[in-house]
Amino acid sequence: MNLYPVRAIYMAELSRTRRTLLQSIVSPVISTSLYFVVFGAAIGSRISEIDGISYGAFIVPGLIMLMLLTQSVSNASFGIFFPKFSGSVYELLSAPISYLEIVIGYVGAAATKSVVLGLIILATAGFFVPLEIAHPLWMMTFLVLTAITFSLLGFIIGIWADGFDKLQLVPLLVITPLTFLGGSFYSIDMLPPFWQGVTLFNPVLYLISGFRWSFYGTSDVSLAASVAMILLFLGVCLALISWIFRTGYRLKP
Amino acid sequence: MSEPIIRVSALNKIYEGGFQALKQIDLDIQRGEIFALLGPNGAGKTTLISVICGLVNATSGQVVVDGFDNQADYREARSRIGLVPQELTNEAFETVWNTVNFSRGLFGKPPDPEHIERVLKSLTLWDKRHNRLITLSGGMKRRVLIAKALSHEPRILFLDEPTAGVDVGLRREMWDVVRQLRESGVTIILTTHYIEEAEEMADRIGVINNGEIVLVEDKAALMRKLGSKQLALHLHEPLDSVPLALAAYDLQLAANGSELIYTYDASRTGGAEGQESSTISALLADVEAAGLVFKDLHTRQSSLEDIFVDLVKER
CATH class of the missing domain: 3.40.50.300 (P-loop containing nucleotide triphosphate hydrolases)
Structure with missing residues (x-):
């Protein structure tokens, strides 16, 4: 593996983040703070504790996951979509660089940004609710694995999309609803039995549940199921990307 | 090579x-x-x-x-x-x-x-x-x-x-x-x-x-191979048609009969300056013998553009 091209892509992507610091970092932090104000302070004070955790603290992992998933997808998808849109992708395709190096560069940068954002949001949450992290190593593992997996998904979306509208389609119509319905703001025990069963088909539930377990030691599904689900996601995304580069789908005519 | x-x-x-x-x-x-x-x-x-x-x-x-x-x-x-x-x-x-x-x-x-x-x-x-x-x-x-x-x-x-x-x-x-x-x-x-x-x-x-x-x-x-050359004689008096005495040169009239155009293939002359100039000398002598008076003359060689257009048109 040649590290120079990986570094070039990685640094260029991070440099783009620095140029757009306001929308990259500040706006997700502000919107998350609003969630804490509304759900944590205003509404949360009227909701009883869940599994012995105050409602404000309970939603912290879910909110971080919500931002992590949407930001990973949008960062990585925009990163590869923009060169396609501007035409500068010619340079990437004509460079002596392997597909693996391209993916590591783009996905690595997107995941880095998401992880940093996740940690900033975690720190922000500390201003609103008392925080405890029972399993910090697991917390970081979930954070990094989820950021990588959803950055891979974003990369796939960026290659698939042939317009800005499609770029927004999956985050808005798939990721956000699945995250909201995946237990970001509630435990599935609070749902009627039928909807508990339906929710178990939502893959994002497993990610949020595992992440929440790393904070408070309680979860909707087992830790093993959560880890298996994220590894399954990762495998599917890697297989798709491998197919894309093998066939040149939407990259090489 | x-x-x-x-x-x-x-x-x-x-x-x-x-x-x-x-x-x-x-x-x-x-x-x-x-x-x-x-x-x-x-x-x-x-x-x-x-x-x-x-x-x-x-x-x-x-x-x-x-x-x-x-x-x-x-x-x-x-x-x-x-x-x-x-x-x-x-x-x-x-x-x-x-x-x-x-x-x-x-x-x-x-x-x-x-x-x-x-x-x-x-x-x-x-x-x-x-x-x-x-x-x-x-x-x-x-x-x-x-x-x-x-x-x-x-x-x-x-x-x-x-x-x-x-x-x-x-x-x-x-x-x-x-x-x-x-x-x-x-x-x-x-x-x-x-x-x-x-x-x-x-x-x-x-x-x-x-x-x-x-x-x-x-x-x-x-x-050299595909470029053609042209010699244009600007006549003193315009002509209605090319005189029979010059038929062998396959000349064309242009500019309402006041220009006599002689087109020759550069490849035919093969770049041999002697052969090219002797043909032109013969033409000029025959023009004079036919009683034509010209006030000016110039030559032009086809550009790459002409060659390109010809090539693409042929296909």
Whole structure:
């Protein structure tokens, strides 16, 4: 593996983040703070504790996951979509660089940004609710694995999309609803039995549940199921990307 | 002759819709030459370049760059190539310095600020190195694309329509840059719509039409072989028809009978000045014998453009 091209892509992507610091970092932090104000302070004070955790603290992992998933997808998808849109992708395709190096560069940068954002949001949450992290190593593992997996998904979306509208389609119509319905703001025990069963088909539930377990030691599904689900996601995304580069789908005519 | 730096063999490209853009292309590019690829719009010029550079997958055939197959040994093959695309495609918000350094890194080379400085200075971009690309003129953006292509010290440079949309002064400057590059040992392949550009710069010319290479020829030889010459006599008194005494020369009348045109093939004379001038001497003697008086005369040789138009029309 040649590290120079990986570094070039990685640094260029991070440099783009620095140029757009306001929308990259500040706006997700502000919107998350609003969630804490509304759900944590205003509404949360009227909701009883869940599994012995105050409602404000309970939603912290879910909110971080919500931002992590949407930001990973949008960062990585925009990163590869923009060169396609501007035409500068010619340079990437004509460079002596392997597909693996391209993916590591783009996905690595997107995941880095998401992880940093996740940690900033975690720190922000500390201003609103008392925080405890029972399993910090697991917390970081979930954070990094989820950021990588959803950055891979974003990369796939960026290659698939042939317009800005499609770029927004999956985050808005798939990721956000699945995250909201995946237990970001509630435990599935609070749902009627039928909807508990339906929710178990939502893959994002497993990610949020595992992440929440790393904070408070309680979860909707087992830790093993959560880890298996994220590894399954990762495998599917890697297989798709491998197919894309093998066939040149939407990259090489 | 040394091994060609690029060898294209039996190359075919059929796009998904069934359109065949390249048909059994065989082409050798020699080391250190400037090769101009001419062809009308949609002839297959950009597709051919794209396949060689790895932007488009070939349907069949082989491309070997400096001894390396561009599929099996793509790292070696691509590292030798710099590509300047037709469109002005840039990261609009990036600075000149950053974008050129990015290209060097992308091509697997360690940072070398001295080299980048040399490249930027040679393209008179040094003063603009901190400018964002969006603030540059079209000509400057074109130079940035050349700088990006040169950032990793390629041995082969592809210039796809390098002076499209560039004003005359800048075009001449670009030609100087290209000549300097050739002098430094870089092989240059350029596609162009400006025949003047090929005529001015190329050592060899290839003409592509409908996905087929129509011809590949040394420029001077091509112009000798296919170029026709004309001798025009401006007559004192206009004629209604060509006198019978001059029928053997197959002359034409032009400008309402006041010009007598003699067209002859440069290849027929084979460049033999003696034969050419003796034919013209005989014609002039016969013109005088026919009692015609001319007040002026001039000759013209067909340009590469005429040759190109004739070639493409023939197909």
